[in-house]
Amino acid sequence: MIFCPLASGSAGNCTYVSFGDKRFLIDAGISATKITNALKQLGLSPADLDGILVTHEHVDHVKGIYVFTRKYGVPIYANTGTWHGILKRDPDIPMEYRYAFETGMDFYLGNVNIMPFAIPHDANDPVGYVLRCSGLSAAVATDIGHINDEWVRAVSGSQAVLIEANHNVEMVLAGPYPYHLKQRILSRRGHLCNEDCARVLMQLYANGTQAAYLGHLSGENNTPEVAYDTVSGMLIEAGIRPGEDLALNVARRDQISDMVVLETPQESVRRSFF
Ligand SMILES: [Zn+2]
Ligand SMILES: [Zn+2]
Structure with a gap:
């Protein structure tokens, strides 16, 4: 399994995941040229x-x-609510590339099991994903307003995860955004803050997660250093050593991140973040 964010942040998101010769992107929120280059x-x-x-x-x-x-x-997979939103923007996506699934119902593409799970966010029917194959799994959970059992349970058990660390709450409150935008970010259907990301990672680590990316960082209300320091500080307090117990990395906003490569469930992360 190869897991590699190609871009992650409020300016554009795209993550690459492969199992053998089955290769997928989760989201394509950067230009086609940037995706091709990545x-x-x-x-x-x-x-x-x-x-x-x-x-x-x-x-x-x-x-x-x-x-x-x-x-x-390339075929596109989304639930009906999301398709509704996509087609409002891009009505000419050819029919032959449109595929629909139901949130909470897993499906297979080749031998890869794909589970779209519900997340609390202000979109039509937003989901995160867990992809599984041969005992390995990777999860993407960003654009999440708050921690709830449903999505944390869905992500639990994945060896590699990309979890949102969108903002530092003080930076949002002190920052330049208008009041309604601040309210949106901080709401239960907005974005996950650094501290909540750390709380989730503690649980995920206890359930076998070996490598984590902090992702979807805000360009205004966070920095890679603030996100990493906050999350790693809280993990250390909880007795989890970043870099030793858990490979921890901040996904880059506008370029590809170092990849995670996992070979079998028995091996630990073989070459993590090289
Ligand atoms: Zn987003
Ligand atoms: Zn969003």
């Missing part, structure tokens, strides 16, 4: 992809979808 850095071309799994219709998750699919013919 794939090239992994030694891949768009034709190598088996599908794009969409979390929700916000532009930072779907920006490149139309051009990418028109150009390269």
